[in-house]
Amino acid sequence: MSDAAALLSVRGLSKRFGGVHAVDHIDLDVAPRETVALIGPNGAGKTTFYNLLSGRMQPSTGRVIFDGRDVTGLPPHRISRLGISRSFQITNIFPELTARENVEVALTALHGKALRLFSRAAGDQELHDEAQALLDRLGLGSLAASRAGTLSYGDKRLLEIAIVLATRPRLVLLDEPTAGMTPEETRGVVELVRQLAQTSEYTFLITEHDMEVVFGLADRIVVMHRGAVLAQGSVDEIRASRVVREAYLGEED
Numbered sequence: 463m464s465d466a467a468a469l470l471s472v473r474g475l476s477k478r479f480g481g482v483h484a485v486d487h488i489d490l491d492v493a494p495r496e497t498v499a500l501i502g503p504n505g506a507g508k509t510t511f512y513n514l515l516s517g518r519m520q521p522s523t524g525r526v527i528f529d530g531r532d533v534t535g536l537p538p539h540r541i542s543r544l545g546i547s548r549s550f551q552i553t554n555i556f557p558e559l560t561a562r563e564n565v566e567v568a569l570t571a572l573h574g575k576a577l578r579l580f581s582r583a584a585g586d587q588e589l590h591d592e593a594q595a596l597l598d599r600l601g602l603g604s605l606a607a608s609r610a611g612t613l614s615y616g617d618k619r620l621l622e623i624a625i626v627l628a629t630r631p632r633l634v635l636l637d638e639p640t641a642g643m644t645p646e647e648t649r650g651v652v653e654l655v656r657q658l659a660q661t662s663e664y665t666f667l668i669t670e671h672d673m674e675v676v677f678g679l680a681d682r683i684v685v686m687h688r689g690a691v692l693a694q695g696s697v698d699e700i701r702a703s704r705v706v707r708e709a710y711l712g713e714e715d
Contacts (some may be wrong), residue, residue, distance in 0.1 A: 467491075467493060468491035468492060468493055468527075469492055469493060469494045469496075469528065469529055469632065469633060469665050470490070470491065470492040470515075470526070470527070470528055470546075470633055470665070470667070471490075471491050471492075471526075471527040471528075472488055472489060472490040472491075472515075472524065472525070472526055472527075473489055473524055473525045473527070474487050474488075474489065474523055474524035474525065475487070475488045475489075475490075475511070475514055475521055475523070475524035475525070475526065476488070476521060476522045476523045476524050477507075477510050477513075477514055477519060477521055477522050478522045483688075483689045483690075484507050484510040484689050485507045485510050485511050485514060485521075485689050486507070486688070486689035486690040487523070487524070487690065488511065488524070488686075488690065488691055489691070490684060490691065490694075492633070492665060492667060493665070494632075494663075494665055495659070495663060495664070495665055496665055496666075496681050496682065497655075497659050497665075497666040497668065497679055497680055497681045497682075498666070498667050498668070498680065498681065498682050498683070498684060499668050499669075499670060499676040499679065499680035499682070499683045499684070500667060500668065500669045500684050500686060501669070501670065501671075501673075501676055501683060501684070501685055501686070502685055502686035502687055502692070503687070503709075505688075506686040506687055506688065506689065507686050507688070507689040507690075508669045508686055509637065509669070510689075511686070512548060512635055512637055512669065514526065515541075515546065515548075515635060515667075516538055516541055516542075516546060516548045516635060517533075517535070517536050517537050517538040517540070517541040518538055520535050521534060521535065528541075528544060528545070528546060528633065529544070529545065529632070531544065533546075542629055542631075545630075545631050545632035545633060546631060546632070546633045546635065547626045547627075547629045547631035547633075547634055547635070548626065548634075548635035548636075548637065549619075549622050549623060549626050549634075549635070549636050549637055549639060550622070550637050554622055554625075555610045555618060555621055555622055555625065556610060557609070557610050557611030558609065558610075558611060559609070559610055560606065560607050560608060560609055560610065561597060561602055561605050561606050561607075561608055561610050561613065561617075561621050561624075562590070562593045562594060562597060562606040562607065563593075563610075564610050564621060564624075564625055565593035565596055565597060565621075565624050565625055565628050566586075566589045566590065566593045567625075568625045568626075568628035568629055569589050569592055569593060569628050570589065571629070572628060572629050572630060592628075593606070593628070594606055596624050596627060596628055597621075597624055600620050600621075600623065600624050600627075600654060601620065601650070601654070602617060602620055602621060602624065605617060614647075615642055615643065615647075616643050616644065616647030616650070616651075619639060619640075619643065619647075619651065620650075620651070620654070623636070623639070623651075623654070627658075627664075631664070632663065632664070632665060633664075633665045633666075633667065634664050634665070634666050634667070635667050635668075636655070636666060636667070636668045636669070636670075637669050638669055638670060638671065639651055639655070639668065639670065640652070640670065640672055640675055641671070648672065648675065651675075652675055652678050652679060655668070655679055656678070656679060659679075666679075668680070676697075677697050677701070680697060681696075682694065682695065682696060683695065683696070683697060683700040685700065685703075685706050685709070687709050692705065692706065692709055693705060693706050
C-alpha cells in the first residue's frame, strides 16, 4: 500500500527506555475503513505503540502520518481533534455523571462549547439529543439517565466506546475492548464493532488477546513480538503461520 492510499502510515517508529526497545522500528500502513488487529504476548509493545500513535508518549525515532499529515509527537488533544481517538484497557469514564452526561462531555469538547451539563439553556438540547442518539446506537439508550458508576462492567466498556465515537474519529484505537467481559458481553461488542465497521467511515486498530474476537473482526492481523512486527497478513495467513504459532498462539492455535 502506498503512503497516499493509507489513512495511517507509520515509518521507523521506535521508543527506547534506556537500552530497551519497547517499540522497535515499526513500519505499518492502515487503509481507510480497514479493521486491523494488533496482537502479541504481554510485553510485546502494543500499549507503547498505542501511546505513540495517540500522543501520550514521544517517539525516540520515526514518524506517524495521519491522512497525509505528520502528527509525530503532537499532544493527545490535538491528535484527537485531527481524528484519532482511543479507548483504554481500564474503563475511562466519569462515574458520578450519568451515561448521557459522559457522552455530552466529549461532545462539548468536539463542538468547542462551554460545559453546561446542568444548564437548562436551550442550546444544550442539541448536545442532549446527540448524546442520546449515540447511546441508542450502542444499545445504551435506556441507561442514559443512570449514573455511570452503577453500570455493569460490560456497559461501562460500551459507554467508553460511545465517548470515543462522540469525538467523531476517523481512526479508532480500541485497547483490549472485551477484557474482563462475559462471553455474552464479548459477543455484543464484537457485533457492535462489526456493524460500525460495515456501515460507517470508521477505521479500527484493535489490540485483543481473545483470538476468537481477533479472527472474527480483523481484515488483517499484525503480530508484534519484542517491540517489532513479527508477521502480518490475513486471518488465514496468520492462522497458518508456524512462526506466529511458536511465538504467540501456542495452545490457542
